[in-house]
Amino acid sequence: MESDQYRSATPGETTCRDELKALFYCASLLLGNWPKNFIADCVFIPGLAVDNWQEDEDDDGILSTAAALYQQATNAPFRGGARTVVIPRYVGSMPQGRGGVPSPTGYPGGAVWTAELRRLDVPADAIVFYSCDDVGPDGKSWNTRTEADAFVGVARARDWTSAVVLATPFHLLRVLCTIVQALSDARYRLRLFPVTPRSVSWTKAVYHSQGVERLPRFEHIGRERERMPRYREQGSLCSFGHLATYLLKTLGDDALAPVR
DSSP states (O other), X not given: OOOHHHHTOOTTOOOOSOHHHHHHHHHHHTSSOOOTTOEESEEEOOOOOTTSSOOOSSOOXXXXXXXXXXXXXXXXXXXXXXXXXXXXXXXXXXXXXXXXXXXXXXXXXXXXXXXXXXXXXXXXXXXXEEOOOSOOXXXXXXXXXXXXXXXXXXXXXXXXXXXXXXXXXXHHHHHHHHHHHHHHHHTOOOEEEEEOOSOOOTTSEEEETXXXXXXXXXXXXXXXXXXXXXXXXXXXXXOHHHHHHHHHHHHSGGGOOOOO
């Protein structure tokens, strides 16, 4: 693997001359990271709109995946996973979407997700909240960056060193770029394990972007491609080269410790 160009990267910059090449690395590095023999401190879940997180006959579901990671980490034979599940505290149908109008199709909120995790046998003391008390840059809404900043604050306060980042597949790349930039800005470091549900329906229509737009999942890929350059210009996202650097360093064999 041609990784020398990434090893000297410093936070906030990239040594990659071709972002498309870096994106190719990232696309591959986001695959196959289920922590089989490593127990992470937590699994972080960004907010997800209605239809995009539930389990059904086609989708494994975000919270079901988080519960599986928890069960693997806490039940013999301890095959790896995560000790805690970190979710947003905010209430459901919060002001989202255009003009800050409350959206019933938006994020369900911490109470709904807590009840579902408890139903999936995740104990209350294993559920940790991050609180986005401050509104987003537009003065109206929470967003992936404010969630990432809040999560990094929780991780620092608890001295966590590793995290599974769990997101729907079309959102994962932006979530990772956001978290790595938030970590760099906060001068904090975590080993990150990018994970998605093992099975999703790409043709299923789901809400995304704070419950404003309902499209088949595969069409949300294009929407993400449109958003990312704009958010990167705002300083919310790291470059693909920076992300590739970060993942190569934290996912390397020398960075992993066996389950204890």
